[in-house]
Amino acid sequence: MNRIVIVGNGPAGHRLAELLRTRAPRAAVTVLGAEAEPAYNRVLLPSVISGKLSPEQTYLTGHDSGTVTVRRGAVVTGIDRERRTVRTGDGLLHPYDELVLATGARCFLPPLPGLTGAGGGPADGVVALRTLADCRRLEDLLPRAGSIVVLGGGVLGLEVARALGDRGHGVDVVHMGPHVMERQLDAPAGKTLAGVLERLGIRIHTGRAAASWTGGRLVLDDGSSLPADLVVVSAGVQPNTELARAAGLDVGRGIVVDDHMRTSDPRIHALGDCAEHAGLVPGLIAPAWEQAETLAEALTGGDRPYTATRTVTRLKARGVDLAVIGDGNHALPGAEVVTLADPARGQYARLALQDERVVGAILLGFPSSVAAVSQLYDAGAPTPVDRLSLLAGRAVAGRADAPGDLPDEAVVCRCNNVTKRALVAGWRGGARTPDALSRVTRASTGCGGCAGAVDGICRWLDATRAVQGEPGDARSGDAGAAFAPAVEQRPDAQQLKELLVR
């Protein structure tokens, strides 16, 4: 029997184990996870902080049974490549034929006076958010936190700031970069987003670094200071590569892997936030899901090379609708760029096209166009000639956002990796409302950006049943266009033309 040991019970390790449960029924799979919790979806932690979800609602489905054994609270401390064993903190040895490192990443804690406590972890009153245990710590600190500063204005920092704002706390965000989310956004988008957040009560301080935390005040690099009973650090992550490095594997920023997730030792594999593929460590959930598919294939004799994931990043912040599709920030040489801006109304859109295909987009305050633009991007399909209609959410020949036209395998909810096929199955299983579909599939429990699409699919299925007396076949697109996702704000093409700045 093939013994497969997976180190790490985060989303990547958990997904791989679940795939192997069905695809490798003769293998003995052991998952060794340091955390005491069942596997959960880290992407949903800001929703736990805002109170929208309970910790249990973040748990990933699957169970410890059959050919998969999950050991929680099991920290792997060493790998013996010659004997093919790993050692856990309790001194036990676990033999393997194939070893998978899914050790993820941890928060970077800037080495500033006051921020670190004994043992190098966060000081009392400082939280670096990565785990459910961190959420609980934050919860314990909140009642005595009159003033809160979030250090870092990247995606996660802004989500946490908004979640805390939702709970009635005043929050300052201190960000070193020239504008918020500069990895994903260009300057006008960053400034427009900051304006939207400020109007929601979050104070943004860009171009400023923290110098120290002392006496309930965060001192900044220009000598000024902000009241801060509580500091939430969101200053980036570091892949957990120590085990791999100590075992002599090739390590760059992450554990170096090839297109089949193989490390420099062919018996050892890595995936998710700890893995470096083609020089990149994406640090996002969608690549982790895809890499799990690649590795499940490789471990069961298949061949499904991993290339690179087409990413769509959505800000999970109530009252802000921001999606970054692909590389939103960087203009490719020769790309056609269409930009619309209405900063006063918090709207900014930037569409980069090459050979008539979407190669990147920033959509802030354009909720109705996100589904169509993402589907065009995912499919690599040509965009309609009328770019403005696309941005207005009035698609397009072939209606990329029409439920009937979506392929079964289209991922509708990226936070939870829920496909149209899974939604149709849920509906056929009796979940006949968006809420019920959400409960059985977890779709739209993350950023909520797909709520309109889930609603559209539900209405399309209802309509096809009404017409055909039969639950809708996933490819019967006729009713689809009429049931595209509900739209909150849909400026018409004329309004958009007035906004055209380039």
Ligand SMILES: Cc1cc2nc3c(=O)[nH]c(=O)nc-3n(C[C@H](O)[C@H](O)[C@H](O)COP(=O)(O)OP(=O)(O)OC[C@H]3O[C@@H](n4cnc5c(N)ncnc54)[C@H](O)[C@@H]3O)c2cc1C
């Ligand atoms: C608050 C938050 C919000 C996020 N939001 C988004 C989002 O909106 N979109 C998005 O794409 N991504 C988001 N991410 C990133 C996303 O969660 C990660 O990409 C994803 O969790 C990666 O999964 P992973 O399994 O590779 O690593 P991890 O989730 O880090 O899991 C690794 C696991 O391995 C365990 N481990 C480590 N070392 C050992 C050891 N030696 N022995 C045993 N176990 C070990 C760890 O304890 C951990 O449980 C977010 C992350 C956070 C923290």
